[in-house]
Amino acid sequence: MSNNAQQEIATPDNAITKSRRVRTKTPPKFGTTRWLTYTAVFTALAIVMKLIGQFLTFNDAFKVTLIYTVWLVAAAVVGPIGGGSVCFISDILGAIIVPKGAINPLLAFGCTMYGVVAGLCFKYSPSESYVVRFLISGIVCSIFVSLIFDSFAIWVWCKYYLKLKSFMEKSFWVYLGPSRALQLAVGAINIAITLSLIPLLKKLKLLPPQKKPILDMEDINA
Numbered sequence: 001m002s003n004n005a006q007q008e009i010a011t012p013d014n015a016i017t018k019s020r021r022v023r024t025k026t027p028p029k030f031g032t033t034r035w036l037t038y039t040a041v042f043t044a045l046a047i048v049m050k051l052i053g054q055f056l057t058f059n060d061a062f063k064v065t066l067i068y069t070v071w072l073v074a075a076a077v078v079g080p081i082g083g084g085s086v087c088f089i090s091d092i093l094g095a096i097i098v099p100k101g102a103i104n105p106l107l108a109f110g111c112t113m114y115g116v117v118a119g120l121c122f123k124y125s126p127s128e129s130y131v132v133r134f135l136i137s138g139i140v141c142s143i144f145v146s147l148i149f150d151s152f153a154i155w156v157w158c159k160y161y162l163k164l165k166s167f168m169e170k171s172f173w174v175y176l177g178p179s180r181a182l183q184l185a186v187g188a189i190n191i192a193i194t195l196s197l198i199p200l201l202k203k204l205k206l207l208p209p210q211k212k213p214i215l216d217m218e219d220i221n222a
Contacts, residue, residue, distance in 0.1 A: 027208035028078060035078055038206075042074035042086045043093075050094030068114075068146070068190035072138055073197065075118035077206050083115030102161075106153035114145045128210045130198050138194060142187030151180050 028035035046067050053065030067090070075083025091111040095103050121137040155175045159167040167175070201207050 028082075030079065030081055035082060038078050039074070039082045039085055042070060042078065042082075043089050046070040046074070046086055046090030047094050047097070050090050051098055054094065054098040054100065064186060066190060066193065068138070068141070068187060069193045069197070071115055072118050072122075072134060072141075072190065072194045073201065073206075075115045075137065076122045076134065076208070077201075078119075079123065080116045080119030083119040084112045085115070087115035088112040104153055104157045104161075106156060107150060110145055110150045110153050113149065114141050117141050117145055123208075130202070130207060130210075131195055134194050134198070135191065138187065138191035142184055142191070146187055147181065147183055148176070151176050151183075 028038050049065060049067035049070055053067055070090075071083065071087050074086040078086070088108060088111060091108055092103065118137040118141050121140050122133045125133040125136050127133055127136075152172060155167065155170075155172050158164045159170070198207075
């Protein structure tokens with residue numbers, strides 16, 4: 001009788017425990033071998049995109065590149081610090097491998113902030129949807145980093161360091177006009193490509209877990 005009573009009491013507890021089992025995937029922790037490996041792989045991919053973009057640069061205001069796709073994914077996978085590291089290293093090494101003049105430190109800082117901001121937006125987004133989180137990261141970085149800050153970095157560099165005649169009488173807002181605004185189209189293309197990669201990233205289990213755990217079907221049916 002006592003055994004049956006114990007089973008009757010234990011069974012609900014076991015069911016509750018089973019229902020709380022969730023499918024989790026821990027993102028790589030900062031400084032671990034896994035984190036360093038992911039950071040190195042994303043850096044290598046970003047450098048390749050950087051080199052391709054160097055040959056698709058039409059002028060100081062417009063460049064066709066897919067490096068932002070790698071940066072957005074890297075920031076989501078390895079976080080703000082890892083994303084910033086990927087952006088900084090890939091930008092510097094890409095400029096060294098295919099030199100096109102002195103390295104602009106302000107632009108290098110802007111590239112680094114792209115990864116940091118993207119990582120923060122993705123991590124602390126109020127939405128649980130990967131699509132929404134990538135959209136927020138991509139839009140914020142495209143407008144405030146790539147368009148505004150990077151444009152300011154280029155304008156300052158060309159006007160006060162290189163002292164280019166075409167920039168001497170040009171204000172920042174004039175430079176930020178239609179020609180530079182075309183860079184938003186490049187950002188939009190990269191965001192679209194990033195969104196299309198979500199199923200693959202989920203299949204490879206590269207993305208961090210969603211904030212609301214997903215129960216296994218067998219746990220729901222238990």
